[in-house]
Amino acid sequence: MSTSVLFDAPGPRARRFSLILSLVSLVLIAALAVWVFMLLAAPRESGGITLPGMFDASRWDIFADPEVWASIGRGVIATLQAAAVAAVGAIILGILFSLLRSSAIGWVRVPTAWLIEFLRGMPVLLMMLFILLVASTGAFWAVVIALILYNGTLIGEILRAGLVALPRGQREAALSVGMREFQSKMLVEFPQAFRQMLPIIVAQLVVLLKDTSLGYIVGYNEIIRNNMNNLLSFFGNRYMFSMFVVTLAIYLVINLSLSWFARWLARRTASGTGKARRGKAIDPMNPAALLEVEAKADLMAANKGLGRHDGTAV
Amino acid sequence: MEQLWSLMPTFLEGFRVTLILLLVSGVSALVLGTVIAAMRISPVGALRGFAAFWTEIARNTPLTLVFFFTAFVMPMLGLRAPYLLLAFVALTYYTSPFVAEALRSGINGVPLGQAEAARSIGLAFGQTVSLVVLPQAFRMTIPPLINVFIALTKNTSVAGGFFVVELFATTRQLANDNGNIVIPILLTAAALYLVITIPLGFLAGRLEKRWVVKR
Numbered sequence: 001m002s003t004s005v006l007f008d009a010p011g012p013r014a015r016r017f018s019l020i021l022s023l024v025s026l027v028l029i030a031a032l033a034v035w036v037f038m039l040l041a042a043p044r045e046s047g048g049i050t051l052p053g054m055f056d057a058s059r060w061d062i063f064a065d066p067e068v069w070a071s072i073g074r075g076v077i078a079t080l081q082a083a084a085v086a087a088v089g090a091i092i093l094g095i096l097f098s099l100l101r102s103s104a105i106g107w108v109r110v111p112t113a114w115l116i117e118f119l120r121g122m123p124v125l126l127m128m129l130f131i132l133l134v135a136s137t138g139a140f141w142a143v144v145i146a147l148i149l150y151n152g153t154l155i156g157e158i159l160r161a162g163l164v165a166l167p168r169g170q171r172e173a174a175l176s177v178g179m180r181e182f183q184s185k186m187l188v189e190f191p192q193a194f195r196q197m198l199p200i201i202v203a204q205l206v207v208l209l210k211d212t213s214l215g216y217i218v219g220y221n222e223i224i225r226n227n228m229n230n231l232l233s234f235f236g237n238r239y240m241f242s243m244f245v246v247t248l249a250i251y252l253v254i255n256l257s258l259s260w261f262a263r264w265l266a267r268r269t270a271s272g273t274g275k276a277r278r279g280k281a282i283d284p285m286n287p288a289a290l291l292e293v294e295a296k297a298d299l300m301a302a303n304k305g306l307g308r309h310d311g312t313a314v
Numbered sequence: 315m316e317q318l319w320s321l322m323p324t325f326l327e328g329f330r331v332t333l334i335l336l337l338v339s340g341v342s343a344l345v346l347g348t349v350i351a352a353m354r355i356s357p358v359g360a361l362r363g364f365a366a367f368w369t370e371i372a373r374n375t376p377l378t379l380v381f382f383f384t385a386f387v388m389p390m391l392g393l394r395a396p397y398l399l400l401a402f403v404a405l406t407y408y409t410s411p412f413v414a415e416a417l418r419s420g421i422n423g424v425p426l427g428q429a430e431a432a433r434s435i436g437l438a439f440g441q442t443v444s445l446v447v448l449p450q451a452f453r454m455t456i457p458p459l460i461n462v463f464i465a466l467t468k469n470t471s472v473a474g475g476f477f478v479v480e481l482f483a484t485t486r487q488l489a490n491d492n493g494n495i496v497i498p499i500l501l502t503a504a505a506l507y508l509v510i511t512i513p514l515g516f517l518a519g520r521l522e523k524r525w526v527v528k529r
Contacts, residue, residue, distance in 0.1 A: 004355060004357075004422075005421065005422070005424050005425075005426055005428065005429040005447050006355060006421065006429070006443060006447065007357050008433075010357065014357075018357050018358055018359075021358045021360075021361075022358050022359045022360045022361075023360075025358060025360040025361050025364070026360040029360060029364055039391075040391070044392060054391075117512060117515070118504075118508065120511075120515070121464075121468075121507060121508045121511035121512050121515065122468070122504050122507055122508065122511075123467075123468040123469070123470075123471035123482065123507060124468070125471040125472060125474070125475070125482055126471060126482060126485065126500070126503060126504060126507065129482070129485070129486060129489070129500065130500045130504075133489055133496050133500065134496060134497060134500070206374070210374075210375075210376040210377070211376070212376075213376035213377070213378035213379060214378060214472065214475075216378050216382075216475070217378070217472070217474075217475030224376070224378055224379055224382060228382055228386070237390070240386065240387060240390055241387060241390065241391070244379075244382070244383060244387050247379060248375060248379060251374065251375060251376060251379060252371065252374055252375070255374035255375075256370065256374050259370075259373075259374060283419070285373070285415075
């Protein structure tokens, strides 16, 4: 760990000590894992009947049936459908919000800012309930519209940060070759901002995908509801643990690959464009990343505002 | 209006449970997250690996699935507890990696040169950490941590889907019982959530602007 601020490059004694500590904690972690495994594998008594342990074959036999997998697949498709529609909608809404929020006209900018604050501060679940009860759209659209509204505001803020972070010369050059403000924004500034912010947007899509699972509560048949309610009520609750493991595995495969993709994008864009001059790539998966870009946008907007005729940019 | 007013005590009861969820799981996530972060930056390889594993798994599992585990799977395995307690467990587990990442990015965000400079003027390890590194890390950590707690506030609503009668569950019940004033009920619930999240967000933005170390 010579790259840490907290530690020096270790000498021979420190290395030996750290090796011993490493081995001890490895043994402790392994012991913990074995203990959990034994606990799950042990048969349990329930009302005088001995039930088989969690790893007993009788708790896993349904997974030999291709029909079960077909049914699980339907849940996965339902989740991916909701996520895909919501992702497209959220990006479109995000573009719209970022344009309105960075508008030069006060009565466009200020109400947009309020709306964004309102939508961001509310739980997505409450929005889903709202849409379900007030617009009676059915569960699918309740999930999708709420996700579009919530993630659209966040993506809008991300894009706005990308817009303000661009060097001022980009816009000046566009105006000097005779483009209008709107043309400059759409043809010159936006494509660059979008590319720069793409890793954080993909990271936001992981959040969106995870949030489709709230459909479980408002009655949309996504993965969790499909597997843990519908399938279990058919096959019986003794499969609950094994079905949970399968559901978790499905989510981890989908989300980890998306997270990995976001990081890969971040590394690529960091070496390719202006971000490299700052010396570090933002980790798109970090909760600090979003706040960081937002604060930078607010600061830069404030600084730029001082030199401009409409000095109320924030 | 009068009808809505008469529902206020019920709302406030739900809001109280939401606040309890936020406070208890916020504090325990802070403790657990700090432990994970300390493991993540420790010089011991096995602990680093374990913390990284924990972070990746917990962060990529939907909260609904975590709640499902605590509310249905854990009782099936023989761990019976009140649902409120299980909700604390779920929210703490889910929030801990975000806390850990915020803390870690704060400490890793301090440039290496700061520690080197501190050592070169003769400060010992303890002095370097307490006088140079942590004060800078702290300034960079608080705003993202507040953001994590804002997210936690909104996440408490998921507990309402799993037998905890907090603000979301209360709202759903009230909306079912009072079909003629659904919109005012939902707006009141939204306002109660905003009472927590907007001031926190404002504070995070303020601190970020004031405390950001310009490099």
